[in-house]
Amino acid sequence: MSARPIDHNLVPDKLDSFWMPFSANRDFHEMPHFIVKARGTRYTDSNGHEVLDATAGLWCVNAGHYRPEINAAIAAQLEQTDFAHSFNASHPLVFNYTDRLVKHAPEGMDHVFLTNSGSESVDTALKIALAYHQVRGEGSRIRLVGRQKGYHGMGFGGLTVAGIGKNRTAFGPLLPGADHLPHVLDIERNAFSRGLPPHGMELADELEAIAELHGAHNIAAVVVEPISGAGGVILPPEGYLKRLRELCTKHGILLIFDEVITGFGRTGAFSAAQRFGVTPDIITMAKGISNATIPLGAVFVSNDIYETFMSIDAPGVELFHGYTYSGHPVACAAGMAMLDICESEDLFTRARSLHEFWMDQALRLRGEPNVVDVRCHGLIGAVEFSPRDGQPMARSKDIGKYCYDKGVWTRVIGEAVVQSPPLTITEEEITLLFDTIIDAARNTQ
Numbered sequence: 001m002s003a004r005p006i007d008h009n010l011v012p013d014k015l016d017s018f019w020m021p022f023s024a025n026r027d028f029h030e031m032p033h034f035i036v037k038a039r040g041t042r043y044t045d046s047n048g049h050e051v052l053d054a055t056a057g058l059w060c061v062n063a064g065h066y067r068p069e070i071n072a073a074i075a076a077q078l079e080q081t082d083f084a085h086s087f088n089a090s091h092p093l094v095f096n097y098t099d100r101l102v103k104h105a106p107e108g109m110d111h112v113f114l115t116n117s118g119s120e121s122v123d124t125a126l127k128i129a130l131a132y133h134q135v136r137g138e139g140s141r142i143r144l145v146g147r148q149k150g151y152h153g154m155g156f157g158g159l160t161v162a163g164i165g166k167n168r169t170a171f172g173p174l175l176p177g178a179d180h181l182p183h184v185l186d187i188e189r190n191a192f193s194r195g196l197p198p199h200g201m202e203l204a205d206e207l208e209a210i211a212e213l214h215g216a217h218n219i220a221a222v223v224v225e226p227i228s229g230a231g232g233v234i235l236p237p238e239g240y241l242k243r244l245r246e247l248c249t250k251h252g253i254l255l256i257f258d259e260v261i262t263g264f265g266r267t268g269a270f271s272a273a274q275r276f277g278v279t280p281d282i283i284t285m286a287k288g289i290s291n292a293t294i295p296l297g298a299v300f301v302s303n304d305i306y307e308t309f310m311s312i313d314a315p316g317v318e319l320f321h322g323y324t325y326s327g328h329p330v331a332c333a334a335g336m337a338m339l340d341i342c343e344s345e346d347l348f349t350r351a352r353s354l355h356e357f358w359m360d361q362a363l364r365l366r367g368e369p370n371v372v373d374v375r376c377h378g379l380i381g382a383v384e385f386s387p388r389d390g391q392p393m394a395r396s397k398d399i400g401k402y403c404y405d406k407g408v409w410t411r412v413i414g415e416a417v418v419q420s421p422p423l424t425i426t427e428e429e430i431t432l433l434f435d436t437i438i439d440a441a442r443n444t445q
């Protein structure tokens with residue numbers, strides 16, 4: 001962030017009422033940083049400084065900022081019905097929207113539960129998995145398996161299966177009965193891979209050890225991000241996800257892909273499941289689903305799961321779970337308009353068309369000062385720097401600041417500088433993005 005003077009006409013007088021999420025609040029109070037305008041791939045801050053939004057907000061503004069079609073759909077829905085809940089009633093738009101949404105999902109996943117965020121989607125997925133086994137008379141399946149370095153939102157369920165220590169350690173024992181697969185980051189063997197890393201498929205076999213330890217009949221679900229995002233952009237080794245699928249099927253364990261980041265076009269398909277040709281039993285999404293305009297999340301389930309619940313003997317409610325805003329009509333209107341955009345602009349496949357170009361550009365970082373790895377796929381990437389002696393994360397932070405001042409806002413995660421731009425980004429902007437990181441690497445000690 002630059003130290004330019006702040007335009008106080010745009011800055012609130014009082015900064016301590018709002019407790020900022022995942023932020024160094026006290027640092028912010030010393031040097032506030034406000035975004036005051038967003039258009040296309042660009043943000044403007046309160047100093048009038050324009051930057052390329054190279055992370056699409058928080059991996060969520062997939063169609064670029066300010067889409068009048070979405071704004072109009074939201075306004076029209078507000079005019080008509082501002083809110084109708086979906087507890088034994090609903091709004092027709094919700095059904096029309098979900099019917100259209102599931103047509104993009106992997107074959108055999110024709111049903112979707114709606115939420116308001118990624119965290120709610122993950123907790124919903126875990127609860128569906130537990131209840132599914134109970135309904136089928138396999139109530140012993142209560143254990144959950146996540147993965148080291150995984151991020152699954154901030155609910156207690158998602159935190160339980162997540163694997164980033166800092167996010168967990170202040171919050172007690174979390175849910176009982178969780179295990180973690182090893183993470184798949186292996187810079188030594190896979191540095192600068194072009195696309196998926198060649199080594200590490202065998203790490204999926206750790207599930208056998210967990211099944212052996214606890215008994216597979218006690219395990220409900222395995223949840224992984226197909227590509228870990230907040231853990232630092234970690235790509236699945238070739239064959240890894242397929243192997244995980246085979247093992248889950250073998251042991252009767254449900255496989256959940258948390259696609260809150262990888263969904264909605266990020267990897268060049270509607271879901272990474274489709275991109276990588278591996279179909280899980282449950283997929284979570286959020287973020288890009290509404291282009292981040294209105295909170296919305298989704299949990300896609302296999303037909304088998306849905307039909308299992310719909311054929312329960314007991315009358316009445318099949319799943320005692322849901323949110324006041326599961327199926328909020330205004331969010332669904334935003335989602336519907338986002339589908340219009342994705343379909344008419346081929347946004348689900350755009351990252352695939354740009355994949356080779358993206359990798360060419362990202363891999364230009366190889367050989368630049370202090371760069372120890374580049375991980376890239378679809379329109380997601382990370383450039384990993386070696387840490388400064390005794391100063392973890394200082395170099396990546398300085399690189400991030402340098403890029404911001406030069407007009408490119410990337411995200412710093414650990415020692416990596418991470419990219420996930422709007423899917424509407426042009427080739428010129430991609431070149432600018434990596435030119436700027438190269439410039440930063442050369443000018444930062």
Ligand SMILES: Cc1ncc(COP(=O)(O)O)c(C=O)c1O
Pocket residue numbers: 116117118119120122151152153154225229230258259260261286287
């Ligand atoms: C993979 C994954 N799952 C879940 C979440 C949580 O989403 P939210 O912040 O919308 O609750 C995130 C957020 O970044 C995520 O990356």
